[in-house]
Amino acid sequence: MAGGAAAAPGALLCALLWAVTAAAPGGGPAPGAFGRVYRGAVNISAERLYAFAYSSEPGQVDAVRVYVNSSSENLQYPVLFVVRQQKGVLSWQVPLIFRGLYQRTYNYQEVSRTLCPSEPAPEKGPSNQIIFVDVASMAPFNIAYELLVTRLENFQLETNKPFNFTASPSQPQYFLYKFPEDVDSVIIKVVSDAVYPCSVVSVQDIVCPVYDLDHNVEFNGVYQSMTKKAAITVQRKDFPGEQFFVVFVIKPEDYACGGSVPSSIHGNVNRTWNLQRTKNLQVTIVPSIKKSVYIQAMFFSFLSFLSFYLGSLVVAFVHYIRVRRKASAERLSPENDESSSSGGRQLSSPEHGPPAGSDTDSSVEEESDFDTMPEIESDKNVIRTKVFLYLSDLSRKDRRIVSKKYKIYFWNIITIAVFYALPVIQLVITYQTVVNVTGNQDICYYNFLCAHPLGVLSAFNNILSNVGHMLLGLLFLLIVLRRNILHRRAMEMKDVYTLDYGIPKHFGLFYAMGIALMMEGVLSACYHVCPNYSNFQFDTSFMYMIAGLCMLKLYQTRHPDINASAYSAYASFAVVICLAVLGVVFGKNDLWFWVIFSLIHILASLALSTQIYYMGRFKMDLGIFRRAAMVLYTDCIQQCSRPMYMDRMVLLIVGNLVNWSFAIFGLVYRPRDFASYILGIFICNLLLYLAFYIIMKIRSSEKLLPIPLFCIVATAVVWAAALYFFFQTLSSWEETPAESREKNRSCILLGFFDDHDVWHFLSAAALFFSFLVLLTLDDDLDTVRRDKIPVF
Structure with missing residues (x-):
């Protein structure tokens, strides 16, 4: 009984094959054996038909690979191969023709294809399958061919088990993967030693036919081009059958990956080129992160920056306690009665009248207001040409009007943000939709080895890591608001220290x-x-504005009356x-663009330097360069006199050299990342000005209090830490998508964030501390009269 049961499938196959042979016209197909090479010749009056029968065990996925070869290179009379299965037909010709760039053609005499596998047999017993291979040609003469049909033993990929194989343009490969029970997401990692x-x-769903040639691989599923490295994250929910094909196609030329196109494709050159198109690949499928890691990463992101809120509350509470203690000590001091009778620090001295720029002033001084000799000393044209300037000389305008002027920065940047962000959001949603619909993962330059999808987003980790900028930006606004309320x-209360002492408090730029x-x-x-x-440019536009606003704020600190207006500043940013x-x-590649840009850069530096050196009194128009040349000739060549404002001159000389x-570096090397090049110019100028400001502050015997000193060190x-991670390049849109993926690396933080995400975290904290430096740097001057605070 047992022997009869075992022989039944074989008997059924023989009967099925005999019946097909007897029913076919002209003698029917020749029985074929797997693993045996068949050689023959075909012409217009003679074709060959082979039948390969096999049985599938229950639950088994069977895949069959067909290899064919023909020595003929005659494109007029190719050999035609047609493979018929139970549910589909697959056909191709030899020579197999691929078309490349500029209509170049590449011909291959050897072709092998994997047939769409049969569905797993039901559990009740084995199933019988039969495959027909038809070989034909319309040639009036004989064309030789070879045929080999084999059953694949390693068709199904296993989790965490590397698999090595070889592919070429005419011999693509694909394999099956089934999700294990406890895995909801996997990463397909593919590596190769050769570029x-x-x-x-x-990655394609289990649907026949499988698109495994260069001209149709993009028709289904998701795909990436590849040189040495590729990675695709696949989620179980996207495949109803909980399984998919991983398809590997070799392109006939390398242009899409950044390589060159062969200069000649004729004769032996074409054959040699084709022989080099074989690539060894290794594929490994590993489980991706679980949902719990997403939750941990979100908690980490928010709690890390909410700790800054806690630290700010502690500092504010300590400051409140110190102020209360100081107020109590002043009330208990013996001198309190005398100071109270004279108005103390709450009222300005009546003999000096209302302080310049106080709330009691209701007009703004203009040049036309002065036409008598006693008032000439108050003319800003005269005051700003003094060799030694003090803050009282440059804070003479009505405080309320100046504050309104700086509040325009805040309202304008909100308007700019709304009108800039809305089309940006619409555009990136469109980009993401196109990626999801087409499956083309070459559109976006992710770090695919650490790109964790969530919903429709392909790299949620890169988006989540930006939460620090928003949380710390909001915290900085709250800190500025607190200072504004106290001020x-x-x-x-008419506090004399607020009216006549310290740096004039204008918060519009801080809000911006x-x-x-x-x-x-x-x-x-x-x-x-x-x-x-x-x-x-979406990622860098507001970085330019941040750097520009910081420089404006630093300049405004000692020059509150002559800083740029919001309209001119934002126009410059535009x-x-x-x-x-x-x-x-x-x-x-455009040399003329770099020539024009470098010229604009140098001329803008000279014009701005002239404006800074003469404290805004050098008229900005088309004649500025002519007037600057005359001054340079008079002071430096004709008389060779010492610069009147030596400190400013040193800063401006160094700044112009930088x-x-x-400009020269850009003109000579023409860096490809132009946006980062401009950002580097802004950052270097900001750091130079900040260093100059701190040096001059120390040189003027001013103090650095503990909080600004801590902020400077932090x-x-x-x-420094942020820039280290910034330069760990994980992708580059300056190169092809395939070349960019060579830089991809695995996650380094919580198994969720990569180096660039850490850059986001650290740069947000660094910008926050930088803002605090500007906010607190001159707190030591709150008890110093403005006519004692030098301008530099």
């Missing part, structure tokens, strides 16, 4: 900086929805962003 030939990795209360920090987080998150060549966009488009160096340390 070229260029290949494509595709307003002191002004209402906080909004810019929050918007940097929003736009950086938008950029990382689909990072690519076309939208990189010009910079426009240049950045033009640089991304034209900056790679900017001219940037800023330096955190920026």
Whole structure:
């Protein structure tokens, strides 16, 4: 009984094959054996038909591979191969023709294809299958061929088990993978020792036919081009059958991966080129992270930055206790009665009249107001030409009007943010939709080895890591608001230290900086929805504005009356962003663009230097350079006199040298990442000015209190750490997607965040500390009269 049962499948196959042979016209197909090479010749009147029968065990997936070869290179009369299965037909010709760039053609005499596997047999017993292979040609003469049909033993990939294989353009490969019970997401990792030939990795649903040739691999599923490395994250929910094919296609040329196209494709050159198109690959499928890791990462992101809120509350509470103790000590001091009778620190001295710039002033001084000799000393043209300037000389305008002027920065940046962000969000949503619909993962330059999807987002970790910019930007706004409220209360109380002492408090620029920090987080998150060549300016636009606002704030500190207006400042930022966009488009190869940009850069540096040196009294128009040349000739050549403002001259000389160096560097090397090049110019100028400010502050015997000193140290340390991770390049839209993936690396934090995410965390903290430096740097001057505070 047992022997009869075992022989039944074989008997059924023989009967099925005999019946097919007897029913076929002309003698029917020849029985075929797996693993045996069949050789023959075909012409217009003679074709060959082979039948390969086999049985599948219950639950088994059987895949069959067909290898064919023909020595004929005659494109007029190719050999035609047609493979018929139970549910489909697959056909191709030899020579197999591929078309490349510029209509180049590549012909292959050897072809092998994996047939779409049969469905697993039901549990009740084995199933019988039969495959027909038809070989034909319309040639009037004989064309020789070879045929080999084999059953694949390693067709199903296993989790965490590397598998090595070889593929070529005419011999693609694909394999089956089934999700284990406890795995909801996997990462398909593919590596190769050779950069070229260029290949494509595709993940397709279990549907026949399988698209495994260069001209159709993009028709189904998701795919990536590849040189040495590729990684695709696949989720169980996207495949109803909980299984998929991993398809590997070798492209006939390397242009798509950044390689060159062969200069000739004729004769032996074409054959030699084709023989080099074989690539050894290794594929490993590993489980991706679980849902609990997403939750841990979100908790880590929010709690890390909420700790800054806790630290700020502690500092505010300590400050409140110190102020209360100081107020109590002043009330108990013996001198309190005398100071109270004379008005104390709450009222300004009546003999000096209302302080300049106080709330009692209701007009703004203009040049036309002065026409008598006693008032000439108050003319700003005269005051600002003094060799030694003090803060009282540059804080003479009505405080309320100046504050309103700086509040325009805040309201304008909100308007800019809304109108800038809305189309950006719409555009990146479109990008993400295109990626999800087409499956083309070459559109976006992710770090695919650490890209964790969530919902429709392909790399949620890169978006989540920007939460620090928004949380710390909001915290900075709250800190500035607290200072603003305390200052307003002191002004209402007519506190003389608020009216006549310290740096004039104008908070409009600080509010604008906080909004810019929050918007940097929003736009950086938008950029990382689909990072690519076309939208990189989204990530850098508000970085330019942050650097510019910081420089404006630093200059405003000692020059409150002559700082740039919000309209001119934002117009300048708009010009910079426009240049950045033009640089991304034209900056790679266009020498004339770099010549024009370098000229603009140098001239802008000279014009701004002249304006700073003469404290805003050098009229900005087309004649500025002519007037500057006359002054230079008179003071430096004709008379060779010592500069009147030596400190400013040193700063401006160093600043111009730095900017001219940037201009020359750009003109000579023409860096491909133009947006980062401009950002580097802004950051270097900001650091130079901040260093000059701190040096001059120390040189003027001013103090650095503990809080600003701590912020300076924290800023330096955190920026150093942040820049380390910034330069760990994980992708590059300056290269092809395949070349960019060579830089991809695994996650380094919580198994969820990569180096660039750590850059986001640290840069947010570094910007926050940088803002605190500007906010607290001159707190030591709150008890120093403004006519004793030097301007530099």
